[in-house]
Amino acid sequence: MLICLASPPSFYCNNVITLICIIFLYLTADMAGDYTQHQSISSSSFNGNDFNERPKFINAARLKELYGCAICNDVVVQPHQTPCGNRVCKKCMNEKFDNLSVIKCPLPHGDMNEEELKEEQCQQEGLSLDAVVPDPGSQRFLLREKCFCKNQEYGCCENPPWKKLKEHQAVCAFVPDRCPNQGCNKLFAKKDLQRHIAECEFGIAQWKSSEQSLKHKDEKVGSSSASLTSLELDSAGNPRNPDFTDRPRFINSAKLKQLYSCAICKDVAVQPFKISCGSRVCKNCIYEKFGSLSLIKCPLPHDDMNKEKLKMEPCQLEGLVKEGLVFDTDSQKFLLDEKCFCENQKFGCPEKPLWEELEGHQAICVYxxxxxxxxxxxxxxxxxxxxxxxxxxxxxxxxCSVCKRTFKRKDKELMIHQKTNPECLRTPGKCYFFEYCHFESDKLNELKAHMENNTQSHMEAITVQVDKLRSLCESVRNTPVTDENKKNEKIRNLEKCLARNHMQLKALADAAKPVSQRCDGLESRLSEVERRVEESSIDRRGQYEHSLQETFQRMDKVENSMKTVELCSYDGVLVWKINDYQRKKSDAVRGRQMSIYSHPFYTSRHGYKMCCRAYLNGDGLGRGKCLSLFFVLMRGEYDELLHFPFKQRVTFSLLCPSNPSLSKHETFLPDPDSSSFRRPQTEMNIASGCPQFALHADVESSNFLVNDCIYVQVKVEPGGEKFPKEKRNTELS
Structure with a gap:
């Protein structure tokens, strides 16, 4: 246009005509595109069977208000419009006409008065089938609305638009499929079916040493199922899975009793089985109930069911079949990863191995x-x-190191032996018979010579001492008995002394009675004082503990807020360093922590509050093979000053520290109709982003994984404020 204005008049006229032709051709092409799009939607939506079933819309409540059928009061399917302005489903309208061409209008007209209603054509001439026309505008809008996948209950978290719902469900990895093994009626997602078949209680295991196939229940005599999640064979072809039949002392036993308790013994289930009513039991507990029978009445409590619902349960109608018990592999797998106390803890063992490793640890435990x-x-x-x-x-x-004879240490027999036998003597000093011969020497040879030369004199001294003892015993034994009078006199004197002592004791007891009564009173008062002191100390201790707990919680909040302030950025750029990548990915694979969140960041000081959510093992279509990155809009303090829905461009980057040109980037524009980008009503909205951002092989290469860390960058386009900084500065000036 600038060139045209700066040119001569003739040139200006020619260019204006050319410009008008270009605009006309553009508008014609646009109208043709709309017409072809209208025709394609009309043909696929109203004449085919692709969109004749109502999906589960995410925003179903809002759509019922805007696009509700006047007959079934639900979101319209294959929408048509009547001359009176009502919107109806094609199927609902066909049911009303029922092979007729003209009927009385069955639709409500609550917004019209009687005079307006009489003037309506559908009331005067009736409603003609030819007058009900398709509503492609409503259909186009509904095809863009996001829906829940029908496999949501099996774990699918994808929300495709209605137009692509059928394509997604055709390839969805969470499509339910029934286990093909006879006797197992469980449904599993398609992605988990093969793993279940390999672990299924009713599956068939191929033995390496034989071509004959056996049920898992017959693989081990006396056992009804393998105790591990998969059957492992040793070099001889025999199963080598250990039996975890003894319940260990779990560290988190209280929590495990709530989550994995046996319905019979009320303790943590050992070798858990699940029965048809959903209860979990130990193998030994349920086998004790069966005894030698193969069919019994269900012995488990059903307190959470009323009588009518209880009568419909299969375990009450058909009873429990011993062959129908199903081994709970998932519960066993979880329990094997729980930490336990070693049996030797009371002897000082500080180790807390996993249950799966407990037997190996106790075999080598030094305690x-x-x-x-x-x-x-x-x-x-x-x-x-x-x-x-x-x-x-x-x-x-x-x-004895010389004669090799053994002696008890308790009686010091070795020392006596060495000191009384010259050939075994090892240390100089006093002679053992020093009390009789009074000989001692600092030289071992002299002491040995003395012992050898004076053996007879030593024996004589011992004999004299033995004779003295013998004569003393004889004198005691042969002491003459005194006459009877002296004995009686002594007895009388003793009785007088006893009587005198008894009188003194009685007087002391009488004098001690008031003292004892006073002591009893003091004891009762003392016990009362102790009870009050104990109660007051307990109350104060509870108050102190409560105040300490509140203080620690405040300190944690302050510490978290300080960390957030330190790591937070206000320029719309987040650089997130994910440490311990391998450990966190392993936790995601095991299902312990599927996703992690970054610290929040802002587009400006008073802008949008956001964070990043990462699935290291992937999510949705990228599960198990890709790194998934999602953008999360959080509730901020200045949301009233911002435009919603959020429309800023978001760019994810996986940074290569050694060569920035190798970094991976992916950009997406927010969908304004998605609830993920509306103003947050809770702490954060539903995450939205890239489930297949980068393959694990690329992420774990040396370009991106450095010192077990990866670096993720999220860049958000600035803007979205109702009052930009420049405008505020102008108003202030």
Missing amino acids: TPSQCPNQDCTQSVAKKDLESHLTDCEYALDM
Whole structure:
């Protein structure tokens, strides 16, 4: 246009004509495109069977108000419009006409008065089938609305538009499929079916040593199912899965009793089975109920059911069949990953291995109690302390290094033996018979010579001492008995003393009565004071604990807010360093923590509040093979000053620290009709983004994974404020 204005008049006229022709051709092409689009929608939506079933819309309540059928009062399917302005489904209208060409209008006209209603053509001449025409505008709008996948209950989190719903459901990995094994009627998502078949209680295992196929229940004599999630075979072709039949001491036993309790013994289920009514039981508990029977009445409580619902349960109608018990693989797998106390904890073992590793740990635990091998010693000590105990045990046998004879340590027999036998003597000093011979020497040879040369004198001294003892015993035994008068006199004197002592004791008891009564009163008062002190201390302790708990919570909030302030950015750019990538991905694969959130960031100081959500093992179509990144809009303090729905462009980047040109980028524009980009009513909206952002092979290459860390950047286009900074500055000036 600038060139035309700057040119001569003739040139200007020619260019104006050319410009008008171009605009006419553009408008003609646009109208033709609308017409072809209208025709394609009309032909596919109203004459075909692709959109004749009503899906589960995400915004169903709002759509019922805007696009509700006047007959069924639900969202219209294949919408048609009547001359009186009502919108109806094609199927509903065909049912009303029922092979007739003209009928009385069956639709409500609550917004018209009687005079207006009489003037309506549908009331005067009736409603003609030819007068009901398709409504392609409504159909186009509805085809863009997002819906829930019908496999949502099996784990699908995709929300495709209605137009692409059928295509998505044809390839959805969460389509339910029934287990083909006879006796197993469970439904599983398509992606989980093969794993279930490999672990199914009713599946068929191929033995390496035989071509004959056996049920899993017959693979191990006396066992009804494998205790691990998959059947492992050793080199000989035999199953090598250990049996976890003994219940360990779980660290989180209280929580596990709530989640995985046996309905019979009320403890954590061991070798858990699930029965038809949904209850979980231990193998031993339910087998005790069966006994030698194969069919019994369900012995489990059903307190959460009323009588009518209970009568309809299969376990009440048909009873419980022993062959119909299903091993709960998922519960067993979860419990095997739970930490337990070692059996040797009371002997000092601090280890807390997983249940799956408990048996291996206890086989080599150094705190295993061991019985002392010494005769008459009943003490048990830890395996690591056994050697030191043997060196100090009083029941140990000491061996003479010369004559090789053994002696009990408790009676110091070795020392006596060495000191009384010159050939075994090892240390100089006093003679053992020093009390009789008074000989001592600092030289070992002199002491040995003295012992050898004076053996007879030592024996004589011992004999003299034995004779003295013998004569003393005889004198005691042969003491003459005194006459009867002296005995009686002594007895009388003793009785007088006893009577005198008894009178004194009685007087003391009478004098002590008031003292004892006063003591009883003091004791009762003391117990009352102690009770009051204890109650007050308990109350104060509870108050102190409550105040301490509140203080710790406040400190945690302050610490989190300080971290947020330190890491937060206000330029619309987030650089997120994900540490411990391998561990976090492993947690996602095991299902412990499927996703992680970044710290929040803002487009400006008073702009949108946002964060990033990452699925390291992928989500939706990218599960198990891709890194999934999602954008999350959060509730901010200045949302009243911002435009909604959110329309800013969002760019995800996986940064390559060594070579920025190799970084991966992906950009998307928010859908203004999606609830993910409306003003947040809760803490954060539903995440939206790229489920197939980058393959795991690329993310875990040396370009992106550095020191077990990856770097993710999220860049948001600035804008969206009702009062931009420049305008505020102008108003202030």
